[in-house]
Amino acid sequence: MKYASFLAALSILVLAQCKKKSTETSDMEEKVVAFDVNDMDSSALPCENFYTYAIGNWQKLNPVPSTESRWMSFNILHEENKKKLQGILDETAKLKDAKTGSFEQLIRDMYLSALDTNGTASKGLAPLAPIQEIIASIRDIQSLNTALGKLGPMGVGGPVAMYVTIDRKNSEAYTVGASQTGLSLPDRDYYLTDDPKMIDIRNAYVEHVNTMFKLSASEVADPGKRILDLETKIAEICWPRQELRIAEKTYNKMLLADWDAGMKNIDARGILKAAGFPEIDSIVVGQPSFYEKMDALLAGVSIEDWKVWLTWKMLNSYAPHINDQFEQEHFAFYSTKLRGVKEMKKRQERILQRIDNTMGEPLGKLFVDKYFPPESKEYVAEMIENLRSAYRESIQNLTWMSPDTKKKALEKLEAFTYKIGYPNKWEDYSKLDIKADAYVQNLININKFGHELMLEKFGKPVDKEEWHMSPQTVNAYYSPVGNEVVFPAGILQPPFFHVSFDDAINYGGIGAVIGHEFTHGFDDQGSKYDGKGNMNNWWTEEDRKQFDSLANVLVEQYSAVEVLPGKFINGRMTLGENIADLGGLTLAYAALQKQLNGKDPGLIDGFTWQQRFFLGWANVWKGNSTEEDINNRLLTDYHSPAEYRVRVPLNNLSQFHEAFGCGKAPENGVKIW
Ligand SMILES: [Zn+2]
Incomplete structure (x- = not known):
């Protein structure tokens, strides 16, 4: 598959078990609620458990559906989106004359082959x-x-x-x-x-x-x-x-x-x-x-x-x-036993998921042609520049870093590039052979084709236009070798972002996500790469020591979190993501202050902009998980569980403590970026 060989080198926002997809932003006039106060649990205290306070009622009303291992903002976004992707499949299926090797032909025939379950089963x-x-x-x-x-x-x-x-x-x-x-x-x-x-x-x-x-x-x-x-x-x-x-x-x-x-x-x-x-x-x-x-x-x-x-x-x-028996047996072990999923999704949804997993880029092209408005690109580009400028000031004002290292850090920051929405140029799939009556053979061909694409790159200069995620994916990444942050169309949707949202919610959502990806360039591993994307130490020994000791405080904070009885977060394994969450929130808050430029937008639903910023962050991480899923992720996911992606960083931020009148930030609080 196209994206597989590069994924390991990227810092992604969230680990998706099955690839997740996006929704569209075509209905810009449609009224979308930025933050729903009905999701809050007013019996919880914001200073004690902000996660429950902000989204506890949503958790009560939204148990994990029987077809899922967890249920989060990401999934809800995905549900909306599936309707659009399904529409694309249905339309494509009706095309009579699609040119062989065109995205339309590939998607049409892959879809028809997946629908041909009797034919597939009879070949065994x-x-x-x-x-x-x-x-x-x-x-x-x-x-x-x-x-x-x-x-x-x-x-x-x-x-x-x-x-x-x-x-x-x-x-x-x-x-x-x-x-x-x-x-x-x-x-x-x-x-x-x-x-x-x-x-x-x-x-x-x-x-x-x-x-x-x-x-x-x-x-x-x-x-x-x-x-x-x-x-x-x-x-x-x-x-x-x-x-x-x-x-x-x-x-x-x-x-x-x-x-x-x-x-x-x-x-x-x-x-x-x-x-x-x-x-x-x-x-x-x-x-x-x-x-x-x-x-x-x-x-x-x-x-x-x-x-x-x-x-x-x-x-x-x-x-x-190949057939139902195999599929059900596979599901019973890998989904039910390992992840706590009780029930298989409907066949139609499974087919859509497989096409998205195996042919993400061709499907994504048809998707953005129809559903991604160019206005979103401009708005997000402006937010990215606001975040860059907040980061610039933060580096200049750091007390623990020497002027020499600061100079290099700023060089790296200025060299960051970004991609928004979808690729400028699409991969050539014309050599991929997909037939309407050969589903399993198609899957083999897709693997072979992905391998050929990979081999063709060798010996050529690195293709800077290449994307390592499909455009409809609800996710984002930082690539240390590209020194670039990438935001697919899929994540530029509510609850992360909407042009009609108040700034506080947009900055607490997609703004903090942008800050998160920026910070990966300066997390415990990303900071080992320079502005050109080469692994190359640009730190003085003393600065690295200072950085490590600050990072170690985070390792201890997260390692002390008992998620299930006797099961703790691995603070070392999740360190890069935890640095990125803390840094991302700090920077997004500063960027929001810039955006507001001293103007107070006043209360919305009874909350100040400062409070809404943090509610926005909790809103993008609202979710429920099966116990099996939590156990699995504690061992395999480089991200902390959603609840602690909210609670632990906020506990470190004096801005949060001030916003909700919690008194001073705790003494073991840490600020890195
Ligand atoms: Zn990340």
């Missing part, structure tokens, strides 16, 4: 035969390596992941990277901890794998246990997530020849060749110790077990798209 596993043949050809380590190279582009990931990516120390050029990979459960902790919940999940996983093999009429003995055993060995050599985010630790550039020579069983050059990569000299290895140990594991596990495992990877990727 037949479209997967080429994949099965490759797996069957494995006889020894050498043929295993070749097979891994051939399977990756077909959407069957092996224990070695290599891809084209932007070189973090030379952001003008692409390089090839290698990262740890291989688990089918969400994180290594699912395999390694003795928590009774995790043991229960592992038992269910074994049963799930057994059932999937049985449904595929396979005669493999004990596949569930064999796969759990193998993946547990992989989990043991995986780095924990908090290590994965450390920029310098995951940048280990070496000559391909040297890396290859150091490994006895993994044939990196052979895998790259089989996957169609051009000749390369060097490679950036993300987790060297993972590959040292994986090299031993490749020979330490029997060839038969590797074949069973690759068959599992194939089934897990494709079987849920």
Whole structure:
């Protein structure tokens, strides 16, 4: 898929489990409520629990629907939007003469193929035969390596992941990277901890794998246990997530020849060749110790077990798209067991979701053509410049940073670029082969096409116009290698933003989101990149020490939060996001002051602009989650739970304490930016 290989390098606003989409802003005259006071719980005190105070009543009235694992502002936005996307699908389906390779043809035929459930089911596993043949050809380590190279582009990931990516120390050029990979459960902790919940999940996983093999009429003995055993060995050599985010630790550039020579069983050059990569000299290895140990594991596990495992990877990727039995079994484990979702969405919605996930950019083009008004672009551009100017002043006034480092920080700030709405130029999809009667084959083709697009980039200058998210996505990101902030059309909607909202609500919503993304350029990892997007230290040692000690206060604050009995936030893993939330709010508040320029807009619904700013922030993070979802995210999500994205930063802000008359900010309060 198009966006997959770059996502890991980005700081995104929210981790979406299934990709979320957007709504439109075409009805600019329509009256939209900026903040609904009926959402508030007046029995809660703002200074004690601002989250409940601001949106507690909404929480009571909006339990998680049976088809979801959590229910947030993001989902509501998405619901509105789905109607529009569905309309696009229905219209496209009626097109008689769409040019082969045009976005219309691709979307139309992908949609028709997804609707053809009987045709798809009657073919069964037949479209997967080429994949099965490759797996069957494995006889020894050498043929295993070749097979891994051939399977990756077909959407069957092996224990070695290599891809084209932007070189973090030379952001003008692409390089090839290698990262740890291989688990089918969400994180290594699912395999390694003795928590009774995790043991229960592992038992269910074994049963799930057994059932999937049985449904595929396979005669493999004990596949569930064999796969759990193998993946547990992989989990043991995986780095924990908090290590994965450390920029310098995951940048280990070496000559391909040297890396290859150091490994006895993994044939990196052979895998790259089989996957169609051009000749390369060097490679950036993300987790060297993972590959040292994986090299031993490749020979330490029997060839038969590797074949069973690759068959599992194939089934897990494709079987849920083949028929109802597979799909329901997949849902029962991955959605119900792991995320607490009780009920499957309707077929029509599932189809829409899949097309959005697999063909985000073509669908997004048709979407913005119809629904994204150019006025929104101008308004948001102005807010971005207000935020930049607030950041400029903040850096100039910092007491903990030396003049030398400030100069560099300001250079980086001025070099920030931004993208709003949708790409100026769309990717060429004309080589993608999509047919109206070949759903599973289409999915394979999409994987292959994404791989080809990725390979084509290698050797060319970095494409600065490229987007790493589809335009209809309700999300935003900062790319450290691009030094750019990106706001897709999807997030430029209520409750984040509307041209008719009062400034306080817009700045507490999308304004703080813009500030959040800006701050990623200066969070614990983003601050290691310079204005050109190169990993390059521009800090004095003393300034870095000061910054780290301020950041450590945040680590402690978040690590002390007990979300569920005995389950705490990982303050180290979520540090970058927490710095961005605190910084984003500080800057957006200052930018709002600039916007108001001394004028007091007066009370709205009984609240001052200062109060409405914070209500606006709580409003974008209102939500409910299943317990399973919370457990999952505490281990896998780099963001803190929504409630604490509101409560912890506000507790640090004297502006908040003043706005609600809470007295002084607490002594352990911290201000970084
Ligand atoms: Zn973020």
